[in-house]
Amino acid sequence: MQTFDLSADGLRALNAALQAQAQQTNETAWEVVNPRGSHAIAVGLDAPIEVTVKGSTGYYCAGMNQQATVHVKGSVGPGVAENMMSGTVIVEGDASQYAGATGHGGLLVIKGNASSRCGISMKGIDIVVQGNVGHMSAFMAQKGNLVVCGDAGDALGDSIYEARLFVRGSVKSLGADCIEKEMRPEHIEILTDLLDRAGIDARPEEFRRYGSARQLYNFDIDNAY
């Protein structure tokens, strides 16, 4: 286990050390102490390592992640796991706005609540939120799955393309072109797997599925101004 004191050694040294890890590294376990809300902790990783951040972080924690597992034992600021490609990011606390924005792959788990714009423009990432999500979540979502075990705020899935949205609680309102869809056996299967991988105990049958009505992104002369 490598322990890195962020307040003593600085952010650049931490990210340089983590980014320098090769595919076959033996130093697979890292611990970051004293994050004190700093920005851009553990960004741009590209090796199968495990990083534990002991405390809360600021903007863009674990951004652009590939392969690595980043576990935050606190809350995260805006843009956690932004543009993640693969790997896993787990947040024990809450996440601020645009968690998992534009993510292409990997799994983001938020054990608390996520605020506005969770999964905005997601492109293949899987996001599982144990609590609630704020307004405009999955805005322009293109691909991937957003699972919300609590409630969703206003305008869920506004202008959505092809992502799947699963919500267990209430949805304050659906955004433009987002509709409720039938929960078929294959969706129960996807959801069971996601909940299992996220380590969240919830019954897939209790969720409703939402997705695109496909009226907005197909050319329709009535949509032109």
Next chain:
Amino acid sequence: MCGIVGLFLKDKSLEPRLGEMLTEMLITMSDRGPDSAGIAVYAKGEDGQGKLTLQAADPGVFAGLEDELSAAIDAPVTVRIKDTHAVLTLPEDKLKEARQAVKRLRPDTRVMSAGEIIEIYKEVGLPGDVAKRFDIPHLTGSHGIGHTRMATESAVTTLGAHPFSTGADQCLVHNGSLSNHNSLRRKLAHEGVQVETENDTEVAAAYLTWKMQEGQSLGEALESGLNDLDGFYTFVVGTKDGFGVLRDPIACKPAVMAETDQYVAFGSEYRALVNLPGIEDARVWEPEPATVYFWKH
């Protein structure tokens, strides 16, 4: 961008440390707003006494003001000079008269704040330097609000810095930008409410003051603001005994709050809060969009 910090103390034993805690929070927010910084502090003085905070480009103009103003309003006045600012203490019922007299006696000064307990200090420069110039760490008080500015809507000047005060013991700081401030400024002028600068935030402050003059509570005035103020905003407001927070319905300007038995704290980022006592066990949350939060002593 801009950074906001705020601290509302519930535990009186922390009051001597208000300036020190706010300064630390403010400096953490330097990279959100390196242009200028300001702070409003609410510190109870003697009963019946009021405060007038003045600013002058040349602090030399404060010389002799104490005697001249005392004579003009026929009441004792004490003047405490801090760099480009001077805090005048005088009988509260003479505040209005004193303001008019100052205008005549020292036309080159500007009123930063007036009221029973408010003091406002703001200047151009890095937050750490501004705090040092005014000796902010040694200020005591029951609550305070600080701002670090990255200018968007008006020039980088002392008067364009936050907080803005448009009513007795009221102040407002803002992260964001208002798009209808010009039309609102004209509307307020029509109602007889004048603002001094071209700044958008001052219009918001004047709007809230106007609504409160019309009989609304601060909470109600903030609710009205949701309909009448167009743009991006996270506001933190202070009154004589209160502290409020409002974010616009889109809520893209960041805000984090923390509450313990000892205090309520606001920061644009969690970084600003990490040194507060007991933060590890505080309730930390993000204020909801279009929701008025208000605490009162």
